Amino acid sequence: MEKQINFAIQGHRADVGEYIIYRLLPNRFVDAVGPFVFLDHAAPIIHEPDEPLKKVDGSGAHPHRGIATLTYVLSGEADHFDSAGHHQKVYSGGAQWMKAGTGIIHDESMNPDPGTNDHTTHALQFWVNLPGKNKAEQPEYVPVQANEVPQMNLANESGWMKVISGEYGAMKSRIPTYLKQFIYHVHLEAGKEFALDIEEGMELAVFLPLNKAVINENQYPEGQFLYFDQEAGSIKMKSLPDTPSDIILFGGMHYHEPIVAQGPFVMNTMEEIGVAYNDFYKGKYGKINYNAE
Template structure:
């Protein structure tokens, strides 16, 4: 992080095919929060006429040097890649892919239920340490029932551990620099106090209903990066409906960060190698059958 004060981010809207997304990280002022170098919010979209999980192939793309994590808030998401991995997750589930030394992948948001046609999701990128950027790709689909979930005190709601550790609870996904991503579902008229680890960089993102975080109102697809070495983060929901809050971060990433399109490496030479391998077909092709 670049400042010892809390920073507020609105993000920048863009189109990905027919989907409208808000890109909150990276930004002009902020390159990463811990090892997390990318956060994109895909706004709720009505897919009542799209029930097929099979991608068209038009949006297949490569990655290298990162682990991607897609979290589905509503609807369903399919995954295909050039290593032969394929799966589908529904609301509350996540798709995780370590791109390592390079992979092609494709995803397809869709809906299985006519009475629940809305798709809504988040995507994070975790920047791998240099040594792990050289490893072979890996993939995992985590269904909703397999995400660790902890009750908050005083009937305050739940916290879901998407990545990393929370007390004695731990996600089944690997981490590389003590990174974490939590999904808090805070009940109406409730508060929750979170004590981050000393030295961690920490941010909070609220996709919709507003909450108060350390006396700062946050909501409607906005992100707040907490000040360095904050000792306590207090989340307060004064509304009459459940509020979703995402808290993420980890230890500062110590190596150089060079981002170019879908690649995140530690040098310009690493980026050049990533593109060279992509254009020569080293990442393989996706079999959609």
């Protein structure tokens, strides 16, 4: 049985500087998909070959608490610094995960990938809500380069599937998880199809970052966000006859604790939100060392 689509929407613009940002989650219908409480799509931007590189200089530094951020770099180079002393660059096809825990300040920039001739930057950023006990843990950071992302080829030369978070079959991401969750990236060559079975109770969304696709027999445009029912069933994905498709599937089991979100903090109570702000203003999240290697 095919899963039913509850609604389909386009994200709303929430640009940051020159970056074209579409905010997909939260939206007017749902505040979360499993533990995922936020999703921004940094749409593809083609940069001039001689364009000056953007540096992480403190102008974009901001705090987080109570969540993990997960950035999937579809194209480009993501440069990350944080107040726990982490510094890393992640390139096209890779991902980076940062657990804010009790509080952290981070700063990042996007540039074209110097290892390719592709002058495009393109990324997805998720906020993953942490269980209350994990909100009280120390910050962590895990970079995952493209060659470390689990991937399998689909049958009949249909394309491939990557596991960005969670697991599928024998594939398991290096990115830590605390609740049952997943992010899959399915690439279908032109005129191909693939189906996934989803267990009962899983909250599930699909996002089309680049091209049109047919999902459970209905065609949807680029940029579409689809939210499904929680019955057990299949997701049947097809690309158009003349165009490949990229499909992001993500979700997980329902987050049962209260969710109180304000600014960059996601906690379980308003009192905890107050503590998060007070600790930040008191300097308890530390400072970023931009000379870190």
